[in-house]
Amino acid sequence: MSDSSTPAAEPQLAKEEAPLPHVESTGPEPRPNTERESATELEPVAVADLEVEEGTEAEIQSNVTEKSPVASQQAARPELKKDEGDRTFTMRELLTELKDGDTSEGGNRPSGNSEALTPFIQDNSGQRQAHYHEQNDIAMDLINSVKGVDEEGRSRQRILTFAAKRYASAIERNPDNYDALYNWALVLQESADNVPSDSISPSKDALLEEACKKYDEATRLCPALHDAYYNWAIAISDRAKMRGRTNEAEELWKQASKNYEKAVQLNWNSPQALNNWGLALQELSAIVPVREKQRIVKSAISKFRSAIQLQYDFHRAIYNLGTVLYGLAEDTSRTGEPSNVKDALESEFSPMSSKDKDQVYPAGLPNK
Template structure:
């Protein structure tokens, strides 16, 4: 009963607020803020509607959208209006399942997130929501269009994470979209990336989201599903082209493609070249010659297109001991390494290394 009474009280406040904004518009029909605030009130009123009453919720959201449209017509640079308008459209789309009407609404929402990001590029939440909208759209469009939309969604989630390294929702969402892509690839046999690679990538993001927010049950459940897809006891294993450990600016001919492992504490080169087998005692045998970066020493991680590097997708890890330069096989592979190293560092910086350690070594 208290919740119901609180809801009624809140609705009375919203109704009163709406009347104020209507009066403001009557006094000045060219006031974008009045339209924007009225739209917010309508949108919140829609959230207060009986969950079983889709029609009244939808009509309130539709009215809110009209007010946002008017606000942005009067003030085309109103970021918040585009952002909240997109949310309102997305809520309307969710009520329509996987229909043509839903598809059109998702496309509208995506256009508004696009506009919001154009107006305020430093908006990880808008990028994350944009990615979610694309993910929803990909489930409706014809199969031939799906992969392009999914890849765009991946880029939006990744951009959101690059703006806010500990944005666990975007990290988790990137994991889920990669998992879905892995499922699609395993069914259709897509040519670009093996499903196992995609599953492994997906697991990295889910593990990172869980490490950052260990109490989130959704992340915990997802981790149970994907943990075995990690290259345990490591988070990531793959190839990078590296200079000799004792000569980071060696001539290109001395750089070799070799295997690297990343766990919760370090990035470590594990053998001199791809032709050399990885032995259990390889780390002991040649540790002094191997490149090793302690996560605790990392200052920043970035792409690098320095001409002194061999051709390819350059990676620079700035550490307290100086920069470490490596080259990934492809730009797509580089994205994976950048994210993984940044995530491990972010988890360390947030004091959650023990959670990540439990995931990969437990």
């Protein structure tokens, strides 16, 4: 995900001021280039950079790149309506427990107050819990098979594996715990990032697919979870990148765009989501038939413009806007067909249109 043409995304792991994944390119800023690979990277809401230091308390450093789940400064997630005894563990609590050795069998089973871990929801048929138990086994097998390439990677994965076990346990106790589902999806997404690029086992794509399933379940339980839609879109985008310019990639980019749109609808004040949405559309425009390309490119331009309107110094969005306009001009020069490049360029120096404002600021919210 370090490809300079697509900003990176960052997932978040904990409920307490947890960082979210978002997307932003990290390479140097070359002159505008029509090649996708040199444009930018998707930005996920920041997932915490996990570090365990010997002799010190484990800390989670928030990675504030455009690849983290939606930023913590944005609207807070809905409060969980669960008994305190079944609340989701924060990453700091898990790290403290891991450091103090308060788990048995390598963290497979928490010790201490076992009563707090008994199920408080009983499914009469047991079918639902059996379903989650089966899904948990699949996800845990994938996570357990991830090996870091160095000591830092192994330490990071040890924390992710420990967190996954606790979230799996919380979901088996309460299948309606959308917060645990969301955090577990972030763990799976982070584990996928921890898989070496040349590794074939476990499958990076399989981890991302499992993360997408958890995001889907979490948003079904809590439709207002905007950061889940944002990180879900990042996971889908990562899967699309693995498939090149194929029909399957086209469908994935469309799905990612829809999820970014949903994230923006739920949280309009998110320049990162708008920027990533524009990037997804830019990638999609390179796959669709020519007759659809210009419409999608125009939509991408409007998303970059909206992101800049919200954050005037958002350099990555400004850069992305430049590359898409340059690509549009190159296409026109190559084909010799008339286009609206001039109109697109002029619009960059004109006030935001009422149509653009409606896209960024939902009805009832003040326009800037």
